[in-house]
Amino acid sequence: MTFSQQKRMSYYAFLAPGLLLFASIIIFPVAYSLTLSFTSFGGYGTPEFIGLGNYAKIISDEVFLHSLRNNLLIVAISVFGQIPLGFLLAYLLHRKMVRNGDFYQTMIFLPITISPVVVALLWNQIFSSSGMVVALIRRLTGESQYVIRIFEDRQLAILPILFVLLWMHTGTYMIIFYANLQKMTPSLLEAAQIDGANESQMMIRIILPSMVGTIATTAIFAISGSLKAFDLIYAMTGGGPAHFTEVIAIYMYINTFKYYKYGFGSAASMIIVLLAVGLILLLQYISRKFERRFE
Amino acid sequence: MRKRLTLASVLSSVLMIAFTLLTIIPLAWMILSAFKPHALIVRYPLALPLSWYVDNFVLSWTQGHLGIYFINSTIYSFVATLLTVFFALSSGYALSKFPYKSSRVISLIYTLGLLITVHSVIVPLFIMETKLGISNTRLGVILPYIAFGLPFQVFLATTYIKGIPDAMQESAIIDGATFFQVFFRILIPVATPIISTMFIYTFLGNWNEFILVLTLTSDLTVRSLPVGINSFAGGMSRDYGLQFAALVIGTVPMIIFYLVFKDKIAQGFAAGALKE
Numbered sequence: 074m075t076f077s078q079q080k081r082m083s084y085y086a087f088l089a090p091g092l093l094l095f096a097s098i099i100i101f102p103v104a105y106s107l108t109l110s111f112t113s114f115g116g117y118g119t120p121e122f123i124g125l126g127n128y129a130k131i132i133s134d135e136v137f138l139h140s141l142r143n144n145l146l147i148v149a150i151s152v153f154g155q156i157p158l159g160f161l162l163a164y165l166l167h168r169k170m171v172r173n174g175d176f177y178q179t180m181i182f183l184p185i186t187i188s189p190v191v192v193a194l195l196w197n198q199i200f201s202s203s204g205m206v207v208a209l210i211r212r213l214t215g216e217s218q219y220v221i222r223i224f225e226d227r228q229l230a231i232l233p234i235l236f237v238l239l240w241m242h243t244g245t246y247m248i249i250f251y252a253n254l255q256k257m258t259p260s261l262l263e264a265a266q267i268d269g270a271n272e273s274q275m276m277i278r279i280i281l282p283s284m285v286g287t288i289a290t291t292a293i294f295a296i297s298g299s300l301k302a303f304d305l306i307y308a309m310t311g312g313g314p315a316h317f318t319e320v321i322a323i324y325m326y327i328n329t330f331k332y333y334k335y336g337f338g339s340a341a342s343m344i345i346v347l348l349a350v351g352l353i354l355l356l357q358y359i360s361r362k363f364e365r366r367f368e
Numbered sequence: 369m370r371k372r373l374t375l376a377s378v379l380s381s382v383l384m385i386a387f388t389l390l391t392i393i394p395l396a397w398m399i400l401s402a403f404k405p406h407a408l409i410v411r412y413p414l415a416l417p418l419s420w421y422v423d424n425f426v427l428s429w430t431q432g433h434l435g436i437y438f439i440n441s442t443i444y445s446f447v448a449t450l451l452t453v454f455f456a457l458s459s460g461y462a463l464s465k466f467p468y469k470s471s472r473v474i475s476l477i478y479t480l481g482l483l484i485t486v487h488s489v490i491v492p493l494f495i496m497e498t499k500l501g502i503s504n505t506r507l508g509v510i511l512p513y514i515a516f517g518l519p520f521q522v523f524l525a526t527t528y529i530k531g532i533p534d535a536m537q538e539s540a541i542i543d544g545a546t547f548f549q550v551f552f553r554i555l556i557p558v559a560t561p562i563i564s565t566m567f568i569y570t571f572l573g574n575w576n577e578f579i580l581v582l583t584l585t586s587d588l589t590v591r592s593l594p595v596g597i598n599s600f601a602g603g604m605s606r607d608y609g610l611q612f613a614a615l616v617i618g619t620v621p622m623i624i625f626y627l628v629f630k631d632k633i634a635q636g637f638a639a640g641a642l643k644e
Contacts, residue, residue, distance in 0.1 A: 080466070083547035087462035088474065091455040091518055098515035099481055102489035102496065109491060162387065170380035177384040179630060180391045186626035186633070188576040190594040191618045194601050194611065195398050203608070205397050208413040240390060245637055252638030272376070301485040304578040308598050322487050330583060335491050342487045349483060 110340035116333045127340035137341070140312075140319045143231050147302050147320065148352065150235045151242065151295035156288065158239070159246025164280070166247070167254040168272075178251070182244035189241070193308035196237045200224075224310070230317035234306055241305070242298075246291055253287045254280070289360035296352045300345050321345050395619070402612035409608045424613035428600070432614055433588050437596035443506060444581075444592055445574040448513035452521055453566045455514065457559065460525025461551055465537065475526065481519035486512075486579055494583055504585050509592075512580050517570050524639055528562040529555065568629045569636030575622070593618055 074082070110127055112120035131137050162181060166174045184192065199205045202220045211219050224230050257280070265275050303322040306312065312319035312327065319327075321341060329338030401409050402424055403417040429435060459478075463471045493512060497503035502511075536558070537550045545553070556563070578594045585591050597618045600611045626633065 080547065081468070084462050084466040084468060087458040087466075087547075087551070091459040091522065092474065094455070094511060094515045095478070095481065095518055098493065098512050099484055099489055100477075102492035103484060105492035105496075106488055162383070165380040165384065170377050171384050172381075174384075177388055179627075180388040181384075182630070182634065183391050183623065183626060185637075186572060186576075186622040187619050188578070188594045188597070188622070190576075190578055190598045191615050194597065195394055195615055197601070198401075198608065198612070199394055199397070203410040203413050205394070205413055212414070243387070244391075248634045249638050252634065297483060297485065301487060303487070304594075307582075308578075308601060322485075325487055326579075326583075329491055330494075335495070339491050342485075342491065345485060346483075346488050349485070353483070 106339045107343060109336050110343045112336040113334075114336040114339075116335055120336065123336070127337045128344070130337070131340055131344065136316045136319060137321070137324055139227075139316060140321045140324045143318065144300055144302070144320045144348075146231055146235060147238060148296055148299040150239060151299050152292055154235075154239050155243045156246050156291055156295060158243045159248075159291075160250045160284075160288070162243070162247040163250035163254055164276070166251055178247070182248050184241045185245050187241075189304035190308040192237065192241055193305045196233070196240075197309055200233055224314065224317070227315075227317050230310075230314070234309060234318055237305065237309070238302070242295075246295075249291055250284070250287065253284065257283060285360060285364050289356060292356050292360075293353050296356065297349050300349045300352075321348075395623075398612055398615055398619070402609070402616045404609060404612075406607045406609045409612070421609075424607075424609040425617065427607075428610040428613040429617065431610065432596060432600060434593070434596060434614065434617055436589060437591060437593045438617075440506070440590060441575060441593040444509055444513060444577075445571050448510045448517065448574050449567055449570045451510070452514045452517035452570050453563060456518055456521035456525045456566065457529075457556065457563065458551065459518070459522045460529045461555055463522070463526045464530040465534065475522075478519045478522045482523070484519075486516065490579065490583055497584055504587050504590060506590055508584055509581055509590065512584070513574050513577065516580075517573065521566050521570060524562060524566055524636075525559070527639075528559060532558055565632050565635045565639070568632040572622075572625070572633060 109120065111122055111124060113123050113126070114120035165171060166178055171177065200221055201207070207219060207221060211217055223232060261279055262275060265279055270278070301322055302320055303326070306318060306320055307323055307326070310318040312323040321344060325338050325341035325345070328334045328341060400417055401413075403419075403421050404415075405421055405424070408415065408418070459474075463475050494503065497508045502508035532555070536554055540550050540554055541547070576594060577592070578598070581592045581595045582598075585595075588596070597614050600614045
C-alpha cells in the first residue's frame with residue numbers, strides 16, 4: 074500500500090463510525106419520516122399514500138392551532154425574555170457592577186444541570202394547592218382558601234410554564250453572553266471612556282453592535298430549542314388540562330404513541346422542522362439587516 | 369455621574385440577588401420538604417421539618433426502583449458519552465487535517481444535523497428498533513444518544529484540532545508513524561482540554577435526556593432516572609414526601625457535578641455560540 078493510499082484509508086477509517094451512526098439514526102429516519110408523513114400508516118400493513126392529507130388535517134385542527142400558539146409564545150419568551158435578561162445579567166457581571174459576581178453567576182446558571190423532569194415536578198409542587206406560592210399568598214392576604222386557578226384557563230394556562238422556562242434557561246444565555254463579552258477587546262471600551270462616553274452610550278454604540286452575531290446565534294438556539302420543548306411540559310402538565318398547555322411536540326407524541334397514527338405524527342414532526350427552518354431563515358434576514366445598519 | 373453609578377450598582381445587586389434567591393428558594397424548599405412526612409407537607413408547606421425524617425428516601429428508592437434507574441442512567445451516560453467523544457475526535461481529526469474535498473460536504477452534513485430534533489426521527493427510529501429487536505434494550509438507547517451527540521461534538525473537535533499546528537503530526541509521519549499512532553499518541557494528549565469539555569457537556573445532556581428513553585423503552589429494567597422520577601408524578605404515588613425525596617435524589621448528584629465542573633459546562637455552552 075502506498076503512502077497516499079494509506080492516508081486515504083486512514084481518513085475513511087476515522088470518519089466511518091461516526092458517519093455510519095449518524096446516517097442510520099438521523100439521516101435515514103428523517104427521510105423515512107418525510108415519506109411516512111404522506112401516508113396513513115398506523116403501525117402495521119403497507120402504508121397507504123394519501124398525499125398532503127395529514128398536513129391538511131393538522132392545520133385545520135383546533136388543538137394543533139392552540140399548540141402552535143403555545144409554541145410561538147415559548148419562542149417569544151425565549152427570544153424577548155431569556156435572551157435580553159441573560160444579556161443584562163452578563164453585562165452587569167462583565168462591567169463588575171456587583172460584588173461577588175462569581176457567586177451570583179454560579180447560582181443563576183445552576184438550573185441548567187437539573188433535569189427538566191425534576192424541574193417540572195418541583196414547580197408543580199410549588200404551584201400546587203399545598204405548595205409554596207399558595208401558602209405564601211394565603212399568609213400574606215389572610216385568605217385561607219386561596220388556590221391558583223390559572224391552570225384552568227385555556228388562554229393563561231401556559232403562563233406558569235413560560236415562567237419556569239425563563240427560570241431554567243436565563244442562566245444559559247447569561248453564560249454565553251458573558252463568555253463573548255470577555256472576548257471583546259477592552260481597549261475599545263477604554264478609548265470610549267476616555268472620550269467621555271457614559272455607560273448607556275458605550276452599551277448602544279459599542280457593545281450591542283459587536284454582539285449582533287452572538288445574539289443571532291443564541292436566537293437560533295432559542296428558536297430550535299423552543300420548538301422542540303417537550304420534556305418540561307410533558308412532565309408538568311402532559312399538555313393538559315384539555316390540551317390547554319399542549320405544544321406541537323406533545324401533539325405529535327400523543328397522536329403517534331397513544332393513537333398509533335404514525336403517518337399523522339410524522340407529518341406533525343415535519344411541521345416542527347419546517348417551522349424551525351422558516352423562523353431561523355427569518356431571523357438571519359433580520360440580523361443581516363441589523364448588521365448592515367451598524368456598519 | 370458618581371451618584372448615578374451607585375444607583376445603578378444598587379439596582380444591579382438587587383437584580384442579582386433576586387435571581388439568586390429564585391434559584392435557591394425552590395431548591396431549599398424541595399430539600400426541606402423531602403425530610404417531612406406527607407401529612408406535614410400538605411398541612412404546613414412552609415414549616416421546617418420537625419426531625420430529619422429519612423423514611424421518604426428509603427421508600428422512594430425502593431418503591432420507585434431508583435436503584436436500577438440510577439445504574440441505567442450511569443451506564444447510558446458513561447458509555448454513550450465516551451463513544452460520542454471518541455468518534456467526534458476521530459471525525460474532527462479527519463475533517464480538519466486531511467486534504468480531501470469530501471470533508472467539506474461531511475462537515476456541512478454534521479452542521480445541518482444540529483438543526484434536526486429528536487422528534488423528527490422518533491417515529492421511524494421506534495419502528496426501526498422494533499424491527500431490529502433492539503427497542504427496549506440498552507443498546508437501543510445508547511446508539512441514538514451517540515448519533516444525537518455527534519453533530520455538536522464533531523463541531524467542537526474540528527474547531528479545536530484545526531488550531532493544533534500541523535508540524536506536530538507531520539514530523540511524526542516523516543519518522544514513520546501511522547495516522548492512527550498520531551491520533552492516539554499525539555492528538556489525544558494535546559486535545560485534553562477540549563476532550564474534558566466535550567465529555568462533561570455530553571454527559572450532562574445524556575444524564576438528563578428524557579424523550580428517547582420514554583419512547584424507545586417500556587421495561588423498568590432499562591429505563592433511566594428522569595423517566596423513573598417522572599413516574600412519581602402520575603398514579604404511582606400520591607405521597608408528596610416520596611416525590612420530594614425522588615426529586616432530591618435526582619438533583620443533588622447533579623448539583624455536586626455542576627459545582628465541580630461548572631467552568632467546563634459553561635465552556636461547552638459558550639462554545640456553541642462562538643461559531644461564526
